[in-house]
Amino acid sequence: MNIFVCIKQVPDTEATLSVKNGKTINEDGIKWIISPYDEHAIEEALKLKAKIPESNITLITLGPKRCESALRGGLAMGADHAIHIETEEHMDNRAIAKALAIAIKQEGNYNLIFIGKQAIDNDSYLTHIYLAENLGIPVSTNVTLFNYESEKVFVEREIDGGEKEKIEMTTPCVIGAAKGLNTPRYPSLMGMMKAKKIPIKKLSLQDLEIDEIDNKIIVEKLFAPAEKPQGRVIEGDIGDAVKELVKALKDEAKVL
Amino acid sequence: MANIGVYVELKEDKSKKSNKEAISLAKKSGKNVYAIIFTNNLDQHLDELKGVKKIIQIKDQDLFYQPDYYSDTISNIIKDFNLNDLIGICSAQGKDLFPRIAAKTDASLVNDCIDIDFENNLITKPVFAGRLLTKIRVEDEFKMYTIRPNVFPVHASDSEEEPEVITKELNKIELKTRIKEIVKSDSKKIDLTEADIIISGGRGMKEKENFKMLEEIAKLLNAGVGASRAAVDAGFATSDMQVGQTGKVVNPKLYIACGISGAIQHFAGMKTSKVIVAINKDSEAPIFKKADYGIVGDLFKVVPLLKKELEKIYTE
Numbered sequence: 001m002n003i004f005v006c007i008k009q010v011p012d013t014e015a016t017l018s019v020k021n022g023k024t025i026n027e028d029g030i031k032w033i034i035s036p037y038d039e040h041a042i043e044e045a046l047k048l049k050a051k052i053p054e055s056n057i058t059l060i061t062l063g064p065k066r067c068e069s070a071l072r073g074g075l076a077m078g079a080d081h082a083i084h085i086e087t088e089e090h091m092d093n094r095a096i097a098k099a100l101a102i103a104i105k106q107e108g109n110y111n112l113i114f115i116g117k118q119a120i121d122n123d124s125y126l127t128h129i130y131l132a133e134n135l136g137i138p139v140s141t142n143v144t145l146f147n148y149e150s151e152k153v154f155v156e157r158e159i160d161g162g163e164k165e166k167i168e169m170t171t172p173c174v175i176g177a178a179k180g181l182n183t184p185r186y187p188s189l190m191g192m193m194k195a196k197k198i199p200i201k202k203l204s205l206q207d208l209e210i211d212e213i214d215n216k217i218i219v220e221k222l223f224a225p226a227e228k229p230q231g232r233v234i235e236g237d238i239g240d241a242v243k244e245l246v247k248a249l250k251d252e253a254k255v256l
Numbered sequence: 257m258a259n260i261g262v263y264v265e266l267k268e269d270k271s272k273k274s275n276k277e278a279i280s281l282a283k284k285s286g287k288n289v290y291a292i293i294f295t296n297n298l299d300q301h302l303d304e305l306k307g308v309k310k311i312i313q314i315k316d317q318d319l320f321y322q323p324d325y326y327s328d329t330i331s332n333i334i335k336d337f338n339l340n341d342l343i344g345i346c347s348a349q350g351k352d353l354f355p356r357i358a359a360k361t362d363a364s365l366v367n368d369c370i371d372i373d374f375e376n377n378l379i380t381k382p383v384f385a386g387r388l389l390t391k392i393r394v395e396d397e398f399k400m401y402t403i404r405p406n407v408f409p410v411h412a413s414d415s416e417e418e419p420e421v422i423t424k425e426l427n428k429i430e431l432k433t434r435i436k437e438i439v440k441s442d443s444k445k446i447d448l449t450e451a452d453i454i455i456s457g458g459r460g461m462k463e464k465e466n467f468k469m470l471e472e473i474a475k476l477l478n479a480g481v482g483a484s485r486a487a488v489d490a491g492f493a494t495s496d497m498q499v500g501q502t503g504k505v506v507n508p509k510l511y512i513a514c515g516i517s518g519a520i521q522h523f524a525g526m527k528t529s530k531v532i533v534a535i536n537k538d539s540e541a542p543i544f545k546k547a548d549y550g551i552v553g554d555l556f557k558v559v560p561l562l563k564k565e566l567e568k569i570y571t572e
Binding site for chain 1: 359360
């Protein structure tokens with residue numbers, strides 16, 4: 001079984017974000033991580049490999065040189081191979097999905113593609129579905145349960161109001177991983193040592209025969225939202241404070 | 257004049273609350289509004305669709321949501337009626353359906369829009385779970401948008417003009433992704449992304465059992481129950497309840513945070529709430545800096561008192 005996992009490197013959720021030149025974030029001092037939903041994607045691939053040991057897990061990412069450390073992190077978790085489409089170019093989701101699709105096709109056979117349902121930087125919720133449509137294969141997004149049995153995939157995906165859809169797909173297909181899917185493992189020391197020795201396959205956009213990037217989504221401005229003014233803490237006896245709170249919510253804020 | 261489509265999302269033939277926002281927004285664009293609705297009982301939805309130019313009604317004996325049927329049907333409608341834009345809701349279904357349509361029709365889609373300036377072709381959307389915002393220009397003939405619930409204004413229509421109704425059939429193409437069934441949640445939960453009021457618990461809730469307190473208040477207020485990541489990781493709450501950067505982004509009128517310290521990631525998921533109330537025993541908790549109203553105190557004392565006070569209003 002050939003399994004691909006698409007991952008994206010993003011700033012750590014704890015990182016302090018500031019804007020540079022009004023269009024991008026200031027990358028100085030940022031700690032980079034694998035986007036958390038992509039970690040769930042890696043973990044699910046590893047779980048499947050534990051069941052079908054002859055499987056091959058290939059990680060794939062697109063981005064500048066720094067993204068190599070995300071691939072190393074995924075290899076340390078237990079993935080077998082890694083592909084880095086290295087580019088400094090800004091690409092929108094459609095362009096990225098196209099590049100990923102070409103790279104995966106170039107590798108030959110693919111049975112399953114795991115990828116996070118969103119990257120936590122741009123929150124676009126697009127790449128995985130575009131990728132599937134580019135490859136002409138089925139996709140489910142926001143997947144919280146995954147099962148594979150003789151070329152059929154059964155998933156549950158969370159929809160609104162705590163309900164779940166039970167879905168059946170045939171392979172190859174794309175799985176958009178969500179948080180409830182699993183608990184990603186931490187890389188072991190041995191895993192980290194092993195990961196260092198695995199060569200990362202480097203590809204350029206030219207290798208994928210992408211000569212021109214057709215970005216349709218142009219970022220004009222990146223900015224911090226206006227801060228809320230500080231509110232008030234209602235002091236005094238708790239009973240009175242609660243009474244005052246409810247009164248304020250009803251009469252002042254008018255939200256009750 | 258250009259044509260704009262609105263996908264009217266139904267759930268068991270009931271209209272999603274934010275359809276009103278989507279329709280109002282489409283009218284604001286100044287383009288001809290085409291409402292696309294999958295229903296066999298159009299009459300019950302006509303009131304909401306007042307003021308649109310045309311209604312494209314898709315009928316079938318089985319309109320159960322299958323993403324392949326829906327995306328193919330809508331893609332064809334887009335071509336047949338020369339729609340230049342399509343608006344939907346950034347709901348679980350919207351996030352599943354719209355990217356499929358965008359890929360099939362080669363359109364440019366922006367999810368989770370909080371402002372759309374049609375005149376200047378500028379869309380505002382949150383990134384990094386709302387810690388930053390971005391203004392986007394879409395250089396495409398055909399644009400698609402999903403809008404964040406509870407953000408856009410709703411305007412009642414005073415139009416007397418009857419919309420023209422066009423009936424279409426569901427395109428039943430081969431299903432690649434087949435939804436077999438829907439598993440209902442044990443308790444009828446209010447959808448957090450559309451909820452007007454949310455009451456959330458954090459690590460301070462101490463155990464799963466204590467979330468019952470919040471559920472009782474939620475029932476009273478017709479509110480949703482949320483949780484911080486700490487509470488989910490500790491097993492007090494399920495992951496579908498998580499509010500924050502790696503959970504749901506919510507936008508209610510009132511958000512009541514109980515025993516939540518207010519980590520930056522949690523705040524990212526709820527900061528656009530109109531009014532935030534914090535209940536925490538630690539007066540230094542960062543949540544108090546962000547809250548409109550705060551009470552410093554033991555939540556196990558405060559929450560029951562709060563319930564009592566709310567009962568006075570809501571059982572009147």
